[in-house]
Amino acid sequence: MKSYDIALLPGDGIGPEVTAEAVKAVEAAGARHGFKVRWIEYPFGAAHYNRTGETFPDSALGEMGLCDAMLLGAVGDPSVKPGILERGILLKLRFHFDQYVNLRPARSYAGVPCPVPLPDGVRIDSVVVRENTEDFYMGIGAAAQKDGLDLPFEAERGLYKLTGRLSVNFTPDCAAALQIGALTRPGIERVTRYAFELAKKRGEKEVVLASKANAVPFLYGFLDEETRRAAKEYPDIALKIQNVDALCYHLARNPAAYGVILCPNLFGDIVSDLLSGLTGGLGLGAGGNIGDRLSMFEPVHGSAPDIAGTGKANPLAAILCAAMMLDRIGESAGARSIEAAVASCLEEDGAGGEKPVELGGRASCRSVGDSVARRIE
Numbered sequence: 001m002k003s004y005d006i007a008l009l010p011g012d013g014i015g016p017e018v019t020a021e022a023v024k025a026v027e028a029a030g031a032r033h034g035f036k037v038r039w040i041e042y043p044f045g046a047a048h049y050n051r052t053g054e055t056f057p058d059s060a061l062g063e064m065g066l067c068d069a070m071l072l073g074a075v076g077d078p079s080v081k082p083g084i085l086e087r088g089i090l091l092k093l094r095f096h097f098d099q100y101v102n103l104r105p106a107r108s109y110a111g112v113p114c115p116v117p118l119p120d121g122v123r124i125d126s127v128v129v130r131e132n133t134e135d136f137y138m139g140i141g142a143a144a145q146k147d148g149l150d151l152p153f154e155a156e157r158g159l160y161k162l163t164g165r166l167s168v169n170f171t172p173d174c175a176a177a178l179q180i181g182a183l184t185r186p187g188i189e190r191v192t193r194y195a196f197e198l199a200k201k202r203g204e205k206e207v208v209l210a211s212k213a214n215a216v217p218f219l220y221g222f223l224d225e226e227t228r229r230a231a232k233e234y235p236d237i238a239l240k241i242q243n244v245d246a247l248c249y250h251l252a253r254n255p256a257a258y259g260v261i262l263c264p265n266l267f268g269d270i271v272s273d274l275l276s277g278l279t280g281g282l283g284l285g286a287g288g289n290i291g292d293r294l295s296m297f298e299p300v301h302g303s304a305p306d307i308a309g310t311g312k313a314n315p316l317a318a319i320l321c322a323a324m325m326l327d328r329i330g331e332s333a334g335a336r337s338i339e340a341a342v343a344s345c346l347e348e349d350g351a352g353g354e355k356p357v358e359l360g361g362r363a364s365c366r367s368v369g370d371s372v373a374r375r376i377e
């Protein structure tokens with residue numbers, strides 16, 4: 001029987017509640033499809049930080065690197081200044097393991113209302129492939145009250161180290177800010193390849209690239225050119241380049257028309273939230289940070305401290321993350337079983353008895369997890 005080591009970081013707030021249900025779903029899928037999981041649990045998060053002052057030790061990175069994948073609940077708590085845990089845990093993991101794709105599927109489900117009327121039998125089934133390391137998220141920038149800006153910068157990524165200096169004067173002098181976006185050929189190539197491989201796997205004939213070369217010609221003109229170049233490897237799949245504003249307009253009117261949407265970092269952040277809103281909302285949003293080494297799967301929602309411990313948390317996003325994780329480690333049949341169980345759970349009518357509180361039902365976090373696990377078995 002195949003066996004996998006999975007790093008488990010339940011984290012804060014509702015994180016431990018929802019990951020417990022995701023673990024249950026994976027165990028049920030393993031029992032049905034013949035694989036085993038060894039969970040290696042880590043305590044990092046707000047409580048650990050408040051107790052020890054430690055966010056995330058480097059030694060854990062080495063251990064996690066030996067795992068097949070990682071499942072994360074949520075990190076963040078009002079008792080810790082915003083940014084400390086996000087930088088110290090989430091970004092540290094993303095950069096260390098060079099997780100260059102942020103994958104955000106968006107699917108509509110029978111039983112979950114969609115704010116855009118869809119014709120009978122038509123479903124949203126799209127996935128945003130967001131580049132996760134470049135663009136305006138390089139963290140390079142400065143703001144100054146006067147005397148222009150003199151900005152030495154440095155950023156390190158898996159692919160390269162970037163250093164430089166930018167010196168800018170405004171005449172007349174005024175308070176100003178600058179933030180630099182960067183895109184590189186190897187950065188674009190690898191995420192394009194990922195998007196096209198995914199389209200191939202989904203049997204699709206087109207990948208849509210969200211761009212804005214007309215208004216931001218240097219950065220996104222380069223993006224268009226380099227994506228076109230990389231896409232030549234896939235002559236059977238068309239690359240359609242769409243301005244991100246037009247893309248949002250069409251998504252809001254006809255979301256079911258889209259499959260794989262490839263986005264630079266900033267647009268990907270926005271487009272994937274738009275799609276979340278068009279489908280099931282926060283409690284159904286699953287995400288993966290994918291790299292060639294350790295990939296990490298985490299729900300889109302945060303730690304929701306306001307409902308932690310009340311049983312009202314919807315575990316379906318975490319459970320769908322578990323399905324994405326199984327796909328990544330090669331247990332696709334297990335992934336499909338989990339997705340089918342979630343869909344069946346949401347379709348269940350019966351006055352919404354088995355639906356999570358968030359979706360108008362009465363079921364607690366644990367009973368939603370039990371219902372999904374039962375359907376997998």
Ligand code: ATP
Nearest residue numbers: 076282283301302303304306307312313314315358
């Ligand atoms: P972050 O910045 O970490 O994403 P946030 O406070 O902006 O945190 P969330 O923690 O996701 O966002 O919570 C926003 C609200 O959505 C919460 O107040 C909570 O009521 C609701 N919410 C989030 N996740 C869930 C869930 N899984 N089930 C039910 N409600 C949820």
